[in-house]
Structure formats: structure tokens, C-alpha cells
Amino acid sequence: MPAYFVTGTDTDAGKTLAACGLLALARRAGLTTLGLKPVASGSDATPGGLRNADALALQAQSRPQAGAAGGQAVDYATINPYAFAPAIAPHLAARRAGVEVRLADLSGWLRPLLALECDLTLVEGAGGWRVPLSAREDLAGLAAAHALPVILVVGLRLGCISQARLTAEAIAHDGLRLAGWIGSLVEPAFAEDGALYRDNLATLASALPAPCLGVIPRLPAGTPRAMAESAAGCLELPDVH
Known part of the structure; x- marks a missing residue:
């Protein structure tokens, strides 16, 4: 199974929950996993240095060696x-x-990790597809540099259809394949009208040139591990092709 780049329609679209759910699903199947977060804002000071909650959640789901369990x-x-x-x-x-965060440095970090050839490697972006790293480069360039197929997490809220279509168009413009998309309910009110909610999902399914890998409902608050396991039950792994 190749590595994938996970992006979202916007900040707080549910990328980390979706990525951790996919990794948890892969672990259930006995596959080796690696979740990566190249750049993370919103990190907390700890005795070991700055730590980001999303990166920690991905770390908890990473088992790049067969048989690795616990810790x-x-x-x-x-x-x-x-x-x-x-x-x-x-x-x-x-x-x-x-x-200064440079694509060349990020590529140098990512290359040996991709060489590990885990059964499932996910590289989670920050924000949306066009989030900049500098005045000259953006994080999407990392996916392009390694020809990573993309998984798009659509934050299900008012306006998400246009955001999803524009993001899919930008991914194609950059020469990358959209491998699948995941719906993530970030605004519970968006699903209050059940028929309209289903119509929105149907519109996304017809508008996006990739299969839906699942829809994650608004989950009760819990530990990152528990939420990842709950999300895993709503998802399917992307096709290797």
C-alpha cells in the first residue's frame, strides 16, 4: 500500500481524526503503520520540548515494525x-x-521514512491544500515532490461542496491523484435536516473524482486513541491502486 498525503478542505476539517482512524483500521488488519506531521502549529511546552496534540495522536497509531505493540x-x-x-x-x-521551513529539508526528512515501506504511511498536512510554508513554497509541494496520492478530508459544514471541489481541482492541477475522500461532521447542525444532509453527501460523491472512504459523525469527546478506534469503524482503507 503506498503512502498518502492527507489534506483538508480547511483548518479543523477533521484531518487528524480521519488519519488516526485509517491508521487504527490498518493496525486492526495487522498492517504496519506510520503517521507523520511535517509541520504543526499550536504546540504545548513540555519538559521534552514542544509537543502538538495532533502529532501525538499520530504517534500513538504508528507501528512501523511488525509485532510492535504497546508504548x-x-x-x-x-x-x-x-x-x-x-x-x-x-x-x-x-x-x-x-x-525557515524549506521543502528541500522536509523532503530530506520524508525520503528515508517512505523507504521504510510501511503497509500504510500517512503524511498529514496543516490546514488546507494551499497553506504556505514561506513566501515561495507551500506544504502541497511536499506531496508533489514525492508524487503522493492524496486523501481529502471534507469538513461537513455549510460551504463544504465548493471547498471540496476547489481543493480537488487544485490537487489535479498539481498533477496528483485524489485517492479518496472522507466526510467529517464538524458542525452537528449541518446534519439536523437528514434529507438535506444526505443530499449534500450525494452531491459530494458525484462531484469528487474519487471514492468516499467513509463519513465520520460527530463523536463524543474521549481520548485520542478511543476516538481513533471509533473513527476506524466508519472508514475503509484506500485502494492500493
Whole structure:
């Protein structure tokens, strides 16, 4: 199974929950897994350095070696090489920290991890498809540099159809394949009219040039691991092709 780049229609679309759900589903099937977060804003200070909740959730689902169970099988720096404290756009957070995030450096970090050939590797972006890293580069360039097929997480809210179509068009414009999309209910009120909700999902299914890998409802708050397991029950793994 190839590696995939996970992007969203916007910030807080549910990328991490969807990615962790896919990784948990793969682990249930006995597959090796690796979840990566190249750049993360909104990180907390800890004795070990800045730690991002999304990256920690991906770390918890990463088992790149067969038989690895319990504990953390991958160190944090491997999962998330760039963590910034303020919850703002990555290029602005990097500027405040006096750090330059370059695609060349991210590619150098990612290349040996892809060479591990895990059964499922997911590289989760930050925000939407066009989130910048600098005035010249954006994070989508990392997916393009490694020809990663893309999984799009659609935050199910008012306006999501246009956002999803525009994102799919941008992915195609960059020469990448949309391998699948996942709906993530981020606004419960969006599903109050059941018929309209189903019509929106049907419109997305007909408008997006890739299969739906599942729809994640609004889940009760819980531990990241518990929520990942719940999300896994709503998803299917992307086709290797």
C-alpha cells in the first residue's frame, strides 16, 4: 500500500481524526503503520520540548515494525520535525520562531521514512491544500515532490461542496491523484435536516473524482486513541491502486 498525503478542505476539517482512524483500521488488519506531521502549529511546552496534540495522536497509531505493540514505537521528532507554539498559519509561526521551513529539508526528512515501506504511511498536512510554508513554497509541494496520492478530508459544514471541489481541482492541477475522500461532521447542525444532509453527501460523491472512504459523525469527546478506534469503524482503507 503506498503512502498518502492527507489534506483538508480547511483548518479543523477533521484531518487528524480521519488519519488516526485509517491508521487504527490498518493496525486492526495487522498492517504496519506510520503517521507523520511535517509541520504543526499550536504546540504545548513540555519538559521534552514542544509537543502538538495532533502529532501525538499520530504517534500513538504508528507501528512501523511488525509485532510492535504497546508504548511508543517511534520517537516524536521522527513524527513531527517542526513544532511551533502559536496556533497560527505555519509560515507565520515559523517566522515568529526565527525558523525557515524549506521543502528541500522536509523532503530530506520524508525520503528515508517512505523507504521504510510501511503497509500504510500517512503524511498529514496543516490546514488546507494551499497553506504556505514561506513566501515561495507551500506544504502541497511536499506531496508533489514525492508524487503522493492524496486523501481529502471534507469538513461537513455549510460551504463544504465548493471547498471540496476547489481543493480537488487544485490537487489535479498539481498533477496528483485524489485517492479518496472522507466526510467529517464538524458542525452537528449541518446534519439536523437528514434529507438535506444526505443530499449534500450525494452531491459530494458525484462531484469528487474519487471514492468516499467513509463519513465520520460527530463523536463524543474521549481520548485520542478511543476516538481513533471509533473513527476506524466508519472508514475503509484506500485502494492500493
